[in-house]
Amino acid sequence: MSRILFSLTPITGHVRPALPLVRALVDAGHDVVVCTGSKFADAVRAAGATAAPVVHGRDLDDAALDDWAREHHAPEPGVKRLQWDVTQHFLAPVPGYLQDLEDVVAQGRPDVVVLDTTSVAGALLAQRHGIPSVQVTVTPLPVSSRDTAPFGTGLQPPRTALQALRYRLLDAVVKRVVFRAAQRRALALVAEVGLPRPEGFFLDWMPTFATRVLHTSVPSMEYPRSDLPGTVETVGAILPRGVDAFDPPAWWDELPAARAAGRPVVLVTQGTVATDPARLLLPALEALADLDALVVVTTGTAEPQDVLPRLAPHVRAARFVPFDRLLPHVDVMVTNGGFGGVQQALAAGVPLVVAGRTEDKAEVAARVAWAGVGVALPTDRRTDATTARAVADGVRRVLGDASFARRAGEVAREYARYDAVGRVVEVVEELAWARQGERTAAT
Known part of the structure; x- marks a missing residue:
């Protein structure tokens, strides 16, 4: 039996796809702990895992995100709002979530950490403790590529050499101007954890921080990349079949x-x-x-x-x-x-x-x-x-x-044609067994 720690951003679209993975790992005999928002504690326990509370991090109901943003004087939609969202939702909560994860590790060191696309705290925790990690994506693949436009722009891959050149210029503006402050904040977070300074843009760190990146999509729904990191594997969708109780409404027939x-x-x-x-x-x-x-x-x-x-x-x-x-x-x-x-x-x-x-x-x-x-x-x-x-x-x-x-x-x-849950479980178990083998050899 291995101990598996899930670090999940407390957003429904990040937690629900993980529940079939949690259930499958529990059914395979593993000890699974899930650290996420209190809103999801009952669902985590129903999947057979231990729910680790968010104490130091931001335990915010994702249905209240719009209200929270207004209360904290978020800018109107646009570039400034994008900068604000990245700083406030992606980076600012990291220290608190990291402390919550450290509390879990203090109670029992996991063999593998499983994290979603935006769980920076989970990635940093795994790096700091030398624990193998598996990132399971819950968004389109955000990795930068010479074959795509900058992520977030909603632009399809370039069709001409001129368009590709324009995308490269746009990419430079996005990274060096729009997210300059966010890049500095991300570097500071890494330094505070005591890890070496990573290269490149902070949104591209996750595939290098994680041991494996399992992208929950299919090739037809993802842009081709000639420079995709070798850690990335497409595994199909994780579908929450049978997760929810269902009482058909009166109009169902x-x-x-x-x-x-x-x-x-x-x-x-x-x-x-x-x-x-x-x-x-x-x-x-x-x-x-x-x-x-x-x-x-x-x-x-x-x-x-x-x-x-x-x-x-x-x-x-x-x-x-x-x-x-x-x-x-x-x-x-x-x-x-x-x-x-x-x-x-x-x-x-x-x-x-x-x-x-x-x-x-x-x-x-x-x-x-x-x-x-x-x-x-x-x-x-x-x-x-x-x-x-x-x-x-x-x-x-x-x-x-x-x-x-x-x-x-x-x-x-x-x-x-894909079995996403099965493949994720397979990868997690491979890393867990390898980790346990290293420990046995060391003793």
């Missing part, structure tokens, strides 16, 4: 009935971080008011009656429905582009309409359009809201062009 009658089913969802319904839910309801379809809206962090107006007769709403149960009945999903939800839709062969640019959503939307599995909609630069007209045009385009569903079906078959 209407889903197959609608499709049998030739009416498409349109799912509208906005995730758990960007919670203002004016960004997508309300424009979508307006856009789909006259569409001959069954429209399902999930509100995520609030009850439908608290955030939605009076619903049209062809609209059904719920706070949450497990996507593994819902998506097989859906013809198109309208989303703000959360990485996990998009992966689940494509694994089910559902084409997409994506409207969102905050966090990593611009990159998700760009990959959806690049892969031909859906369309990306414009959003307001200040509010990140889309319009009813854009949603209506996007949905009609995807429903009216069979190439989107056909391509989504091809990508679904690609996802089906």
Whole structure:
């Protein structure tokens, strides 16, 4: 039996994908400890692991991130907001989270640390103690490459030599100007831990800090890179099948009935971080008011009656429905582009309409359009809201062009060829056994 420590950023889209991994490692006989926010403690325990509390770090409900940002005087969306978000959400909490992880290590040294894309504290802890680590991505691959635009811009790979040159210049501006202060802060964090000064841009450190990087996607949904680090492996999506209890809503039987009658089913969802319904839910309801379809809206962090107006007769709403149960009945999903939800839709062969640019959503939307599995909609630069007209045009385009569903079906078959959970468990166990072997040899 090995001791495995999970270091997870307390955000739903970072924790939920890890739960099937936690359960699989527990079922394999390992002692698993998960350090993340208190909101997820019950889910961690239900997966059979020990929930380590966040005491020194920021234990913030991710549904309250927008309110927290306003209370802390975050700038309006734009470059300054991007700088603020990286500093406040990515770097500032690291010392507190690191102390929480140190408290866990003091109670029992792990054989392997598993961390998500943004768990800088987990990466630093593993480096400081010489513990092998596995990063499991929960975003599109953020590694810089000469073959791509800077991550976060939402630009697809260059098609001409001139465009490639422009991207290199943009990359220099992003790293040396936009994130200059963040780079200094990241270097200071590393120095405070007592580790050697790393080379390059701080967002590229994770693949060098982690022993292995397991990217939860498929080749069709990730840009090709000729300079990809050898530590990175694509493993397919981690799908939370069977994680959630499910009590079907009263309208559940209407889903197959609608499709049998030739009416498409349109799912509208906005995730758990960007919670203002004016960004997508309300424009979508307006856009789909006259569409001959069954429209399902999930509100995520609030009850439908608290955030939605009076619903049209062809609209059904719920706070949450497990996507593994819902998506097989859906013809198109309208989303703000959360990485996990998009992966689940494509694994089910559902084409997409994506409207969102905050966090990593611009990159998700760009990959959806690049892969031909859906369309990306414009959003307001200040509010990140889309319009009813854009949603209506996007949905009609995807429903009216069979190439989107056909391509989504091809990508679904690609996802089906992978066993992401099995591969992650395999890699974690390989590193754990190697670690235990080193200890035995040393004694």
